[in-house]
Amino acid sequence: MTRDQLLTAPETAVPTLRGAVAGLPSYIPGRRSAGRDVAALASNESHYDPLPAVVSAVAEAAGRMNRYPDMAAVELRERIASHLGVTAGELAVGPGSVGVLQQIVTGLCDAGDEVIFAWRSFEAYPILIEVAGARPVRIPLDDAEGHDLDAMAAAVTERTKVILLCTPNNPTGVPISHERVEAFVQSVRSDILVVIDEAYVEYAEAGSGPDSLALYRRYPNVCILRTFSKAYGLAGLRVGYAVAAPAIAEGLRRTALPFSVSGLAQKAAIASLDAGEQMEARVDAVKRERARMAAQLEAQGWKLPASQGNFLWIRADDDLRAKLVDAFDRADILVRAYQGDGVRITVADPASNDRVLRLLAAHAARKPPTYNPIRSTDN
Template identity: 85%
Template sequence: MTSDQLVAVPETALPTLRGAVTGLPSYVPGRRSAGADIAALASNESHYEPLPAAVAAVAHAAGTMNRYPDSAAVELRERIARHLGVTAGEIAVGPGSVGVLQQIITGLCDAGDEVIFAWRSFEAYPILVELAGARPVPLPLDDAEGHDLDAMAAAVTDRTKVILLCTPNNPTGVPIGHERIEAFLQAVPSSVLVVIDEAYVEYADAGSGPDSLALYRRYPNVCILRTFSKAYGLAGLRVGYAIATQAIAEGLHRTALPFAVSALAQKAAIASLDAGEEMAARVAAVKLERARIAAELEAHGWTLQPSQGNFLWIRANEQLLATLVDAFNTAGIMVRAYQGDGVRITVADPASNNRVLRLLATHTA
């Protein structure tokens, strides 16, 4: 066929995205630092460098990056299982806990099925649900910025497949107590998977949230979601995991992208677990800074809910939020603003935290 014989393709014949995709909001990551004088407190990363053992493990593994990783992550799953007192068959891994959550929703939800979660909570929840063709059912937080479990239980229908409980909640930092979750589990059908998302569990004070492993052992419809991105400092390597019954865990393996967790990430995660005491010392320092910041802000008249994450939450109306965001931007401090709700500030090193304190001391709630 010559060039003068080419047939014009009508525009209507061009590929188009699914309606569920074109209507999705984009996930908004925390802004990145643009210079040494910028305090990057918008993403809930660890401000510490990776644990030395993790760096060494990555350096050693770098020489094999021409090979595919173990898609089943057997060594990592066995190490996590020993750490938690479960079996490797009850562990599923993925590219961060959000990657594992996508595997969960994909594995359990058909088109039109429902996923219940609190709002405001982790921003990826509604995106992952809609992407799977399921229906998100967000329910408002209670007056204490926590989950309204009574409303969530009442919202269950015969189409409900998954319920997401974020504890401590992102972005408010409020945990869900053990007794409250146990009562909730007794109220919802055992056919509904209840995912306890504990991305920040290492930062939580003992007893502030649930004993999720005890709940999992008693209620087989519980799934626990955790990550190495926060306290372990491996956000850039993307590795998280779920604890679930072997049947659910096997399904998560089936819905995972092959080789999704790199060999470097697997080795770093194992090394980080082996360096648990050093990680715990870093977490303790963050918790001390969290308490210090909260106490000083409250002394200046700010009202805060006690946070159990590595961040603090300030509820703010649109006017106050605009004022704060402008002030933080001017001061070179990156924080995470949530339109209509408030601002989340990651706890970092004392110098960065002091910059936050100095700024907020000049403003009023």
């Protein structure tokens, strides 16, 4: 039988995707536009141009792009270790914090194991968990748009392997205090890995969230997850890292896709750490704009959680959400909408932020309803 006959035979079996993959929702990135007058506020990326020293480091590294990068990222891990006061053996790097999280779930979870996280939180959580064959356990946010740690602790079973704490939470911006995180870690089994996802930690006010390094040093089952994509402005190069007990970190390095962090990304991350003061000045400017926007929106009548990320969150039912998104679209402002939950707006440059303020002022009469946790399982 020829190949064509085989493919057209009525009972010929064909390759099929795993059930978990066939039913998997796609990750939806923030919308983009090439229009000059479009304010792209749908992705929580930096709106500053790359730092000059970082551009120089990338340009120099580009001359060696014909060679594979250092798979172990030794130089980068040593630089991060110096920055944090840990050892290189306690670090694993990957293509953004989401890549490292995939290494965590792959490294710790067998089929049917459970991963607990707040919802709504980072959209990639349930996707990565289901791809690994594990079971996502979503715990609705509390009335303050933050993590309901009591409910998360109550959801622990003998199959629980990992718990994800996103602080500040994406998309609501609400942090978890140090005291609450420590009490939570003490309340769960020591064989459960508690991952403190701090993608936006640089934007948080001092003391608003946990001292994650202190918790890590005290509790061996704590893991810290961070990224260079946000405050450091390397979203396009993809590099993040985890701080974990040496045995866990070694396992994460083993589960990494070979050469997944490019040489350009490694050099850019090192240069970014070396330019820390410049990065902090940019972060401070975002914080000032965040405070200015929040104050004006609250004066207009909008009820906002006190965001500690580089974004603001408006809780809205689907009717209000659709009206707001339509208005933003017509004004050439791209925001991130979450069905059944609300709208997230990235804090950008003052001119773009002013456009947001003017639009929302015009819609302030349609105030969002009093927050009522939506027990949704949507991805």
